[in-house]
Amino acid sequence: MNHILDFDEALKLVQRHAADLHKLETETEPLLHCLGRVLAEPVTADRDQPPFDRSTRDGFALRAADTGTLKVIGQIRAGERWSGQPLEPGNAIEIMTGAPVPAGADAVAMIEHVELQGDSLRLAEGRPLTSGENIVPRGSEARAGDMVIARGTAIAAAEIALAASCGLSGLFVYRRPRVAIVATGDELVELDETPGDQQIRNSNSYALAALAAEAGAEAVRLPIARDRRDDLEKIILKARSSDLLLLSGGVSMGKYDLVEEVLHTMNAEFFFTGVKMQPGKPVVFGRLPASGGFPAQYFFGLPGNPVSTQVTFHCFVAPMLRVMAGAIASPPRFAQATLAEDVAGKPGLTRVLPSHLTYDRVSPQVRIVAWQGSGDLAANARANCYVVLPADKERFAVGEVITVLLR
Numbered sequence: 001m002n003h004i005l006d007f008d009e010a011l012k013l014v015q016r017h018a019a020d021l022h023k024l025e026t027e028t029e030p031l032l033h034c035l036g037r038v039l040a041e042p043v044t045a046d047r048d049q050p051p052f053d054r055s056t057r058d059g060f061a062l063r064a065a066d067t068g069t070l071k072v073i074g075q076i077r078a079g080e081r082w083s084g085q086p087l088e089p090g091n092a093i094e095i096m097t098g099a100p101v102p103a104g105a106d107a108v109a110m111i112e113h114v115e116l117q118g119d120s121l122r123l124a125e126g127r128p129l130t131s132g133e134n135i136v137p138r139g140s141e142a143r144a145g146d147m148v149i150a151r152g153t154a155i156a157a158a159e160i161a162l163a164a165s166c167g168l169s170g171l172f173v174y175r176r177p178r179v180a181i182v183a184t185g186d187e188l189v190e191l192d193e194t195p196g197d198q199q200i201r202n203s204n205s206y207a208l209a210a211l212a213a214e215a216g217a218e219a220v221r222l223p224i225a226r227d228r229r230d231d232l233e234k235i236i237l238k239a240r241s242s243d244l245l246l247l248s249g250g251v252s253m254g255k256y257d258l259v260e261e262v263l264h265t266m267n268a269e270f271f272f273t274g275v276k277m278q279p280g281k282p283v284v285f286g287r288l289p290a291s292g293g294f295p296a297q298y299f300f301g302l303p304g305n306p307v308s309t310q311v312t313f314h315c316f317v318a319p320m321l322r323v324m325a326g327a328i329a330s331p332p333r334f335a336q337a338t339l340a341e342d343v344a345g346k347p348g349l350t351r352v353l354p355s356h357l358t359y360d361r362v363s364p365q366v367r368i369v370a371w372q373g374s375g376d377l378a379a380n381a382r383a384n385c386y387v388v389l390p391a392d393k394e395r396f397a398v399g400e401v402i403t404v405l406l407r
């Protein structure tokens with residue numbers, strides 16, 4: 001039962017399993033409650049967008065071929081429509097941004113580019129207009145009936161805006177996957193308890209609940225499982241009604257690291273029992289078989305060290321959860337930045353280190369945050385991303401372009 005994968009193999013394997021998942025049930029939610037949810041039915045345009053040839057400037061609708069002096073014969077504001085005859089050569093109509101361009105006109109001259117005296121309009125010389133200038137043609141953004149948002153799209157502000165423009169006050173979304181969270185360890189106490197000197201607060205359940213929410217899931221925090229086979233099994237059974245099981249701790253080499261053993265006695269299948277990465281090496285991924293009326297259930301045994309817990313969540317659990325939530329393939333988000341200092345790699349292990357990215361427009365720089373290892377929650381909170389150092393090199397030099405995992 002020892003199956004250790006390379007970092008990239010493990011990423012791919014999780015995504016392959018995610019691709020085979022059945023979609024969850026759907027529900028309708030009010031538009032603004034859909035932020036972070038995943039669309040279960042495509043959104044289509046209810047009418048042409050724009051619904052008319054739209055002026056993009058305040059100015060004068062006219063014929064692009066006209067030159068010299070034109071006569072202004074009227075005005076159209078946004079929300080109005082020209083009710084007169086189609087525009088004749090030599091004439092112009094004052095028009096506001098967002099108003100429908102009248103028939104006969106094929107360009108809009110910006111107000112700054114003309115001289116107006118009474119109803120006489122002089123076009124600036126040396127500034128010829130082209131047909132279509134400052135006009136967005138009807139239906140050029142979308143035709144009535146066109147799909148504008150695909151099923152499986154995670155809904156953010158851009159999608160809310162587009163759905164609103166199609167007149168939708170609610171959307172069909174997938175239900176959120178339920179994620180059971182089980183922290184394991186005899187040293188752990190809950191937040192409302194006063195820890196003894198040697199005890200540790202159960203922060204991982206909160207970290208995982210927050211990360212699950214960010215990934216579009218609903219967290220069910222179960223009681224701490226103590227480092228005993230019977231207690232672990234009892235709490236794992238309580239988690240069976242959830243869509244995914246997350247355990248933290250108890251996956252390493254210690255005498256009381258019983259998670260794998262207990263899952264094994266429950267006939268679990270293991271897809272990997274470790275990944276060549278640091279932190280996060282002992283991470284476990286598998287599936288419990290259907291039993292007791294419950295369908296098969298995927299699980300992750302995440303290392304208990306709090307930074308390892310979070311790093312492995314970002315790499316493996318979040319992509320799985322986003323797909324469970326209905327999203328099309330949703331791998332971790334990697335980007336590139338320039339290393340601001342030398343960094344040591346660990347040949348044979350992909351390092352995923354808490355780091356700070358400047359998000360500078362021209363040259364984003366990234367620096368590893370000083371830390372005391374994978375228990376250092378304070379360092380992790382000073383970070384805003386993780387640098388990903390490939391497993392094949394001992395040293396990475398300042399100025400090198402390096403991959404970062406966004407969070």
Ligand SMILES: Nc1nc2c(c(=O)[nH]1)N[C@H]1C(S)=C(S)[C@@H](COP(=O)(O)OP(=O)(O)OC[C@H]3O[C@@H](n4cnc5c(N)ncnc54)[C@H](O)[C@@H]3O)O[C@H]1N2
Pocket residue numbers: 183184185187188200201202203204205248249250251252253254257279280281282302303304305306308374375
């Ligand atoms: N001989 C070896 N020892 C260790 C190895 C190894 O390969 N050989 N691997 C190390 C690595 S890497 C990690 S990571 C840890 C992972 O161990 P476990 O997953 O078994 O986690 P625990 O031993 O239960 O706890 C580790 C650490 O994290 C703290 N912890 C655990 N749960 C929570 C929680 N819910 N909230 C906050 N903090 C938690 C726990 O107190 C420990 O300090 O093993 C290494 N050892």
Ligand code: MOO
Pocket residue numbers: 277278279280281282303305308374
């Ligand atoms: O996952 Mo462990 O953090 O490498 O200590």
